[in-house]
Amino acid sequence: MIIAIPLLAAFLTPLIGRISGKARNTFVITSLAFVGFLVIILARDIFLNGLHVYTLGATEPIPAGYMVPIRIMLEVDSLSIFMGIITATISLIAVIYSFSFMKGETGHNRFYTLLLLLVAGMFGMEFTGDMFNLFVFLEIASISGAALVAFRIRFADSPEGGFKYIVISAISALMVLFAIGLFYAQYNLLNIGALAQAMQYTMLDKMALAILIAAFAIKLGTVPMHMWLPDTYSVAPASITAMLLVASQASMYALFRICFTLYGVTLNLATVGWIVIVLGLLSMFIGVTMAIRQTDLKRLIAYNCVCESGFILLGLGVGLAVLGNPGALATYGTMAISGGIFHMINHALFEGLLFLVAGAIFYRIGTRNLNEMGGLGHLMKFTSILFLLGALASSGIPPFNGFASKILIYESVYQFNPILAIIGILVSILTLAVFMKAFFSAFTGPVLPKYKAVREVPKSMMIGMATLAVIIVLFGLFPGLVREWLTDPAANALINQGAYIEGIMGVVP
Amino acid sequence: MLIGQSGFAFWNPIVWVIAFVVVMAIAFVFRSRGQKNYKKDTAQTKIFLSGEEVPEAEERHVRAGNVYWGFFETLKGYYSVILRPHTGIINDYIIWFIAIIAVIAIIIFIAGVV
Numbered sequence: 001m002i003i004a005i006p007l008l009a010a011f012l013t014p015l016i017g018r019i020s021g022k023a024r025n026t027f028v029i030t031s032l033a034f035v036g037f038l039v040i041i042l043a044r045d046i047f048l049n050g051l052h053v054y055t056l057g058a059t060e061p062i063p064a065g066y067m068v069p070i071r072i073m074l075e076v077d078s079l080s081i082f083m084g085i086i087t088a089t090i091s092l093i094a095v096i097y098s099f100s101f102m103k104g105e106t107g108h109n110r111f112y113t114l115l116l117l118l119v120a121g122m123f124g125m126e127f128t129g130d131m132f133n134l135f136v137f138l139e140i141a142s143i144s145g146a147a148l149v150a151f152r153i154r155f156a157d158s159p160e161g162g163f164k165y166i167v168i169s170a171i172s173a174l175m176v177l178f179a180i181g182l183f184y185a186q187y188n189l190l191n192i193g194a195l196a197q198a199m200q201y202t203m204l205d206k207m208a209l210a211i212l213i214a215a216f217a218i219k220l221g222t223v224p225m226h227m228w229l230p231d232t233y234s235v236a237p238a239s240i241t242a243m244l245l246v247a248s249q250a251s252m253y254a255l256f257r258i259c260f261t262l263y264g265v266t267l268n269l270a271t272v273g274w275i276v277i278v279l280g281l282l283s284m285f286i287g288v289t290m291a292i293r294q295t296d297l298k299r300l301i302a303y304n305c306v307c308e309s310g311f312i313l314l315g316l317g318v319g320l321a322v323l324g325n326p327g328a329l330a331t332y333g334t335m336a337i338s339g340g341i342f343h344m345i346n347h348a349l350f351e352g353l354l355f356l357v358a359g360a361i362f363y364r365i366g367t368r369n370l371n372e373m374g375g376l377g378h379l380m381k382f383t384s385i386l387f388l389l390g391a392l393a394s395s396g397i398p399p400f401n402g403f404a405s406k407i408l409i410y411e412s413v414y415q416f417n418p419i420l421a422i423i424g425i426l427v428s429i430l431t432l433a434v435f436m437k438a439f440f441s442a443f444t445g446p447v448l449p450k451y452k453a454v455r456e457v458p459k460s461m462m463i464g465m466a467t468l469a470v471i472i473v474l475f476g477l478f479p480g481l482v483r484e485w486l487t488d489p490a491a492n493a494l495i496n497q498g499a500y501i502e503g504i505m506g507v508v509p
Numbered sequence: 510m511l512i513g514q515s516g517f518a519f520w521n522p523i524v525w526v527i528a529f530v531v532v533m534a535i536a537f538v539f540r541s542r543g544q545k546n547y548k549k550d551t552a553q554t555k556i557f558l559s560g561e562e563v564p565e566a567e568e569r570h571v572r573a574g575n576v577y578w579g580f581f582e583t584l585k586g587y588y589s590v591i592l593r594p595h596t597g598i599i600n601d602y603i604i605w606f607i608a609i610i611a612v613i614a615i616i617i618f619i620a621g622v623v
Contacts, residue, residue, distance in 0.1 A: 210614035271620035370573030445570035
């Protein structure tokens with residue numbers, strides 16, 4: 001239902017849009033709110049009763065007379081539903097924000113149809129238990145994402161951004177399909193659980209692993225494959241940029257699902273863990289040093305996204321490196337994974353907020369160029385406070401959510417290798433410098449005469465931004481609850497490869 | 510709620526917020542003891558630049574392009590290297606992708622199985 005509703009709603013949206021724009025907007029928001037409600041119910045159920053397996057068109061994952069699953073299957077554990085919560089939250093907020101933000105554009109029916117398809121694609125990637133369907137949903141998310149990036153065709157750089165996104169997405173998806181072909185050629189299997197059980201770690205499996213790591217790493221904008229990300233994020237409508245961020249996180253989820261669940265303990269853990277750590281460190285350092293140079297506000301935030309993704313990779317990479325060492329895993333490995341996962345949701349929240357604020361500024365003054373801004377804090381007080389809040393959260397300043405996840409990463413990573421933690425802290429300091437530059441340039445100083453008539457953005461945009469801000473503050477003030485209910489179960493689900501395999505293969509006679 | 514009790518750090522956001530409020534309250538007390546008998550809309554509240562004429566608002570504001578000038582000047586060598594691959598050309602991006610697949614594959618093949 002969580003995947004089917006946005007998919008069905010996507011096809012109904014243009015029909016309802018023909019009746020009236022208001023009816024279409026109500027339909028879209030109701031569909032997404034209902035999906036959000038279903039995600040919460042499912043999350044509660046998974047938290048209480050463990051993972052869920054859905055077999056399409058049957059009651060049992062493995063039909064009678066078969067030893068392996070052959071049907072399309074969805075397998076939702078604590079990590080999948082954690083990703084689902086991020087997707088549901090950001091999608092809902094993005095739609096609320098879009099009502100005002102996209103008012104001046106044409107083709108609303110197409111916009112909301114594509115947006116719902118993107119949502120369906122992301123949920124599909126997060127919930128599927130099947131490698132081929134992972135590819136299919138990756139394609140759905142990529143195509144709709146690219147169309148949304150290029151949606152405001154009146155801007156010269158939008159089609160270019162959309163073109164870059166579709167080329168990168170198509171090539172990475174093609175490589176994912178190639179890797180799936182390598183699995184299928186060897187094992188005659190596509191199901192993740194069944195493949196994980198059968199995995200021999202052959203030469204072809206190693207090749208597939210290298211391809212999959214690179215294919216998903218480019219989708220999440222890991223250095224040195226990150227150059228497309230600022231080109232794309234900066235030109236997409238602000239609400240879509242926030243959603244693209246979640247789509248990138250869905251790719252990150254796929255990367256970790258493959259490393260931890262598909263390969264798991266058969267993997268050369270230290271090597272692959274260090275590959276992820278190095279990619280994370282490069283993303284952190286190059287991301288932040290590129291961000292500090294930018295004068296385009298959205299490009300600045302986009303480079304910061306690259307940097308924050310690095311923190312997540314660092315945490316999860318350390319967890320992966322010690323996955324085969326129970327002592328280290330218990331002492332700090334699980335905390336590193338939990339911190340990385342916590343940072344995923346925080347990243348989506350504060351970067352989402354910053355993109356929405358950047359969109360609000362663009363909505364009012366029509367430029368992203370920081371050199372042309374100044375004194376907006378006098379005119380857009382609420383927006384400036386929200387920007388500051390997002391900036392402080394991103395920089396890991398207490399008591400906001402970014403600090404809560406970063407301290408978990410620092411602490412655990414320090415025990416693995418102190419130098420990594422020191423680099424992390426240095427990068428956080430630079431992140432603060434990045435946002436102080438942006439805040440100083442855009443919001444402080446005297447009111448520029450050309451912006452004297454500027455006022456706050458419409459209510460629906462305010463509501464979208466304020467909701468994110470409230471969640472950021474709450475996650476910062478009550479990180480223990482977030483860990484207990486969301487990130488620790490997700491981390492345990494990622495570590496526990498056996499439970500995921502058992503979800504499908506446990507019923508084999 | 511506490512997190513991060515590994516022995517290396519301690520964090521309680523509620524305690525932090527209370528401490529922050531106390532510090533802010535102290536700062537407010539100091540501020541409230543400041544000079545209040547100035548005259549609004551007179552020379553006392555105008556910008557003073559050593560007697561020089563105060564520039565227009567647009568000229569007074571330091572623009573983003575000028576912020577951290579020293580930082581970029583010091584790291585000129587680093588940035589000349591790091592900016593080179595950021596060509597904006599999609600072909601170059603794909604070359605990086607292929608190169609990274611090759612590098613990861615070589616590392617995994619060389620490292621072998623544990």
